[in-house]
Amino acid sequence: MAGTDDAPASDVPVATSRRALFRAGAALAAAAMVPTGRAEAQRIQRPRGLNGLPPAPPQTGTTLARLVHRTTMGFTKPELDRATAMGYQRYLDAQLNYDRLDDSEVEAVVSQRFPALAHDGTTLATMDINLLYTQLSQATLFRAAYSRRQLYERMVEFWSDHFNIAYRDVGYLKLLDDRLVIRKHALGNFGDLLRASAHSTAMLEYLDNTRSRVGRVNQNYAREIMELHTMGADGGYSQKDVEEVTRCFTGWTMMGRGDFRFDPTGHDFGEKIVLGQTFEAMPTSAGSLGKQDGDRVINLLLAHPSTAKYVSTKMIQWLLRYDPPEALVQRVAGVFTRTKGDIRSMVREILQPSNVAAAPLKFKRPFHYIVSAMRATTPAVTSVAGYAGRQLTLTGQPLFSWDTPDGYPDRIDYWAGNLLPRWNFSNSLAGATTGEVVVDLTPFKPTETPDAIVVAIDTRLFGGEMPAATRARLRAFLVAQPITTTRVREALGLALSAPAFQWY
DSSP states (O other): OOTTTOOOOOOOOOOOOOOOHHHHHHHHHTTTTTHHHHHHHHHOOOOOGGGOOOOOOOOOOOOHHHHHHHHHHHOOHHHHHHHHOOHHHHHHHHHHGGGGOOOOOHHHHHHOOOOHHHHHHHHTTTTHHHHHHHHHHHHHHHHHHHHHHHHHHHHHHHHHHHHHHOOHHTTHHHHHHHIIIIHTTTTHHHHHHHHHHHTTTTHHTTTTTTGGBBBBOHHHHHHOOOOOOTTTTTTOOOOHHHHHHHHHTEEEEETTEEEEEEOOGGGOOOOOETEEEOOOOOOOGGGGGGGGHHHHHHHHHHHSSHHHHHHHHHHHHHHHHHOOOOOHHHHHHHHHHHSBBHHHHHHHHTTTTHHHHOOOOOOOEEEEEEEEHHHHHHHHEHHHHHHHHHHHHTTTOOOOOOOTTSSSSOOTTGGGOHHHHHHHHHHHHTOOOOEEEEEEOOOOOOOOOHHHHHHHHHHIIITTTHHHHHHHHHHHHHSSOOOOHHHHHHHHHHHHSHHHHHBB
């Protein structure tokens, strides 16, 4: 499998780190990643855009090619060929019906190399937390890079941020949440996803609800389920609603090693008013019936029009564009309401050909960028996850390490300041000749002529749709000196760091 789209990763630890530390040290650490002998390539002037970002390149390619960009963790020529053979709607249908795509080869590797992902809480609680983080992170990277279920992996990433949980705060519980909440429902039903998250001991522990009891409440989960998970900050709830929802979720806690438990002794059985709806008081003898307060809150939130609008807006921003037109938001929200939160139906509406054709480019976050580079160069690997994991830390997006409940930003302005480590990564990858990751230069150097090399890079990285300006710069770089292996690797590094590869 080495050197193919299905190349496996191996078990190499990825260290956890706090966001404040990795962001402060990223630029300095990245400077050490510039390969020896790449100085000239590193000095090539790159155009600047918003806040130092390379400007978005002009839109190129067919609507089908743009769909491949939007639905995958990284465009590849084989993926475009598959889409071309199937046609737009059949390809989209295949990705939406991900469970019909045979991914047994990838899952066999995951099962063999990352066995902790299948364990129950009792077993996980006895294992080393760093080992568990390593296996979760490596499996996430491996699946993103090599799974045939690319749209599914994109939605796994989306919901992991939407229902963000920092690993360092919950430890082994995050593995349970990843399997039983995010991955189970990523292309299912939003109501099922929200309910699973509300019963996730990782989420309840992360937002302090496991310790929220009558007479000693904590508002964190009540606030975030409205502000971040459903209605949005401007969705129409009040601070009083937060307080009342907090009371509804008292007693929602955990038992044992990760099992959800409703504890009636911690529940507030008094009358509550949530979003104008009265929850009648119950006697304390009602016991387990008190859980109905929280269940009723979830149903109210799912039925609220602000939830349909907020979730639809975020999904459009994720898959299509930063600035969703109001008409499109309303259409997708209508699908949410009509289907009672069917995620596949919402994605299908978002990715209609006319929407994809009209959408401006988006800037890749570090995870997307690094995985897409690995997919495009198809290196031989002994530890793709170890290598990519360290690069994610350098570029500012180590997995499951965002401290606050809002998840890694999907905003262009946030990622504007991390271009240097991206450029260093591109040269590091292109120059990889020994070690964990080795890029075979043969496909990028069919002959010794600059034109043939540019065409090969264009085909592998851009599917033959490299912008003319990028093509001209690469050719000028190659003709400036005699063609050598080092020169070609430098050209490949420049292509990976070009605006046309940074955006999608």
